[in-house]
Amino acid sequence: MPNVKGVTMIEVDARGFSCPIPVVKTQKAIENNPGSLLVVLVESTVSKENVSRMAQSKGYSVEVEEIVDGFRLKLIPS
Amino acid sequence: MQWSRQLVLVLVTGLGFGVVASLLVEWGNPPNMGFCIACFLRDITGAIGLHDKVHYLRPEPVGLVLGAFIAAIAFGEFRARGGSSPLVRFLLGAFVMIGALVFLGCPVRALLRLAGGDLNGLTALVGIVCGVLVGIFLLKRGFNLGRATRTFAISGWIMPVLMVGVIILAIFTPWFIDQENRAAHAAPAVSLLAGLGVGVLAQRTRLCFVGGWRDLFLIRDVHLFAGIAAFFVAAFICNLALGHVTWGFVGQPIAHDDHLWNFLSMVLVGLGATLLGGCPLRQLILSGEGDADAGVTILGLIVGAAVAHNFFLSSSPSGVSDWGPVAVIAGLAFMFAVGFLMRDDV
Numbered sequence: 001m002p003n004v005k006g007v008t009m010i011e012v013d014a015r016g017f018s019c020p021i022p023v024v025k026t027q028k029a030i031e032n033n034p035g036s037l038l039v040v041l042v043e044s045t046v047s048k049e050n051v052s053r054m055a056q057s058k059g060y061s062v063e064v065e066e067i068v069d070g071f072r073l074k075l076i077p078s
Numbered sequence: 079m080q081w082s083r084q085l086v087l088v089l090v091t092g093l094g095f096g097v098v099a100s101l102l103v104e105w106g107n108p109p110n111m112g113f114c115i116a117c118f119l120r121d122i123t124g125a126i127g128l129h130d131k132v133h134y135l136r137p138e139p140v141g142l143v144l145g146a147f148i149a150a151i152a153f154g155e156f157r158a159r160g161g162s163s164p165l166v167r168f169l170l171g172a173f174v175m176i177g178a179l180v181f182l183g184c185p186v187r188a189l190l191r192l193a194g195g196d197l198n199g200l201t202a203l204v205g206i207v208c209g210v211l212v213g214i215f216l217l218k219r220g221f222n223l224g225r226a227t228r229t230f231a232i233s234g235w236i237m238p239v240l241m242v243g244v245i246i247l248a249i250f251t252p253w254f255i256d257q258e259n260r261a262a263h264a265a266p267a268v269s270l271l272a273g274l275g276v277g278v279l280a281q282r283t284r285l286c287f288v289g290g291w292r293d294l295f296l297i298r299d300v301h302l303f304a305g306i307a308a309f310f311v312a313a314f315i316c317n318l319a320l321g322h323v324t325w326g327f328v329g330q331p332i333a334h335d336d337h338l339w340n341f342l343s344m345v346l347v348g349l350g351a352t353l354l355g356g357c358p359l360r361q362l363i364l365s366g367e368g369d370a371d372a373g374v375t376i377l378g379l380i381v382g383a384a385v386a387h388n389f390f391l392s393s394s395p396s397g398v399s400d401w402g403p404v405a406v407i408a409g410l411a412f413m414f415a416v417g418f419l420m421r422d423d424v
Contacts, residue, residue: 015225016162016225017162017222017226018162018226018364018371019289019355020217020289020292020296024217024218027297028218044155044157045155046284049084049284050299053297053299053301054297057297069228
């Protein structure tokens with residue numbers, strides 16, 4: 001659990017999982033760590049869209065970075 | 079805003095798909111069966127001699143896979159991948175097909191039957207939703223089929239190439255393709271074009287007739303549900319205009335009214351599709367995007383169709399068979415076993 005500038009950061013590695021598993025894992029991480037910054041690694045565009053949409057509906061803003069084997073989503077609590 | 083653009087696209091896809099599904103009946107496909115993934119894969123299975131019941135090399139599933147393949151290539155989303163519990167997926171696919179053949183329709187046809195006035199479609203919808211809710215319970219407990227990995231491109235090309243093979247079989251009709259007594263069908267070119275069009279749009283929108291319900295209950299997201307709702311509305315209005323709506327439970331085309339087994343067989347389909355991550359239509363689309371696990375699932379559906387017909391598990395308009403209900407119970411037992419046992423600690 002890395003710590004950036006005093007904010008706890010949770011990482012969810014959902015690469016290789018097809019939907020809805022990345023969404024379920026991210027949802028679980030949000031429930032278990034309310035208010036924390038989350039980094040979610042996903043592989044497909046579908047997972048990127050689904051996780052982003054779910055996070056935004058829960059009030060997180062999402063920053064997307066393309067990585068070699070997919071996408072790195074930074075979910076920032078409002 | 080990207081969300082609203084996606085919503086518009088999925089609504090347009092649902093509406094267009096619904097109209098096409100209704101028109102295909104007018105153009106020759108069986109009643110309330112303008113599009114049915116389970117029935118059409120079953121017909122292909124019969125055409126290549128794996129059972130001797132209904133048979134026809136249906137172009138629609140071929141079009142779906144190839145349409146998805148074209149869209150995935152065009153938008154840079156084709157990724158060869160696989161290795162996520164292929165044997166379990168194969169068996170889940172087989173049981174989903176058996177469930178669909180006990181009800182006589184996949185989740186797409188369940189809506190089309192209702193859009194044609196067949197109220198048994200309502201029983202099926204309740205079954206699908208119950209199956210989805212059980213699936214969500216298992217997903218929340220940590221169920222998953224494991225990670226897939228990227229693999230050689232050829233692995234992702236196999237399903238699209240097999241579909242081209244079906245077209246070649248349809249054109250050259252070698253000795254083992256029975257050309258007599260083929261199931262009712264629209265003109266092959268029209269069916270292929272319909273499949274291609276829906277395949278492209280379904281790939282872009284991720285349309286899924288089980289995922290719509292799943293996302294609605296799991297994450298309160300209406301995106302996919304909007305697509306299937308639009309599909310139903312369009313098919314219903316088009317059926318009304320064409321005079322294809324007859325309300326009732328009894329005497330509906332290619333249907334029976336055994337409520338218990340209509341319900342339980344579609345619980346099996348809803349649960350199986352939730353565990354698999356998508357309905358049979360979605361599996362066809364994924365197989366066109368390079369997902370070898372979805373390809374294995376399609377092979378499971380095909381073998382399920384062969385088993386259902388060769389071992390008298392499928393229903394007929396006169397009702398369920400003696401062994402169909404046994405297969406449904408066996409399928410549910412299998413799905414509960416994998417659902418409870420294949421899980422990460424959460």
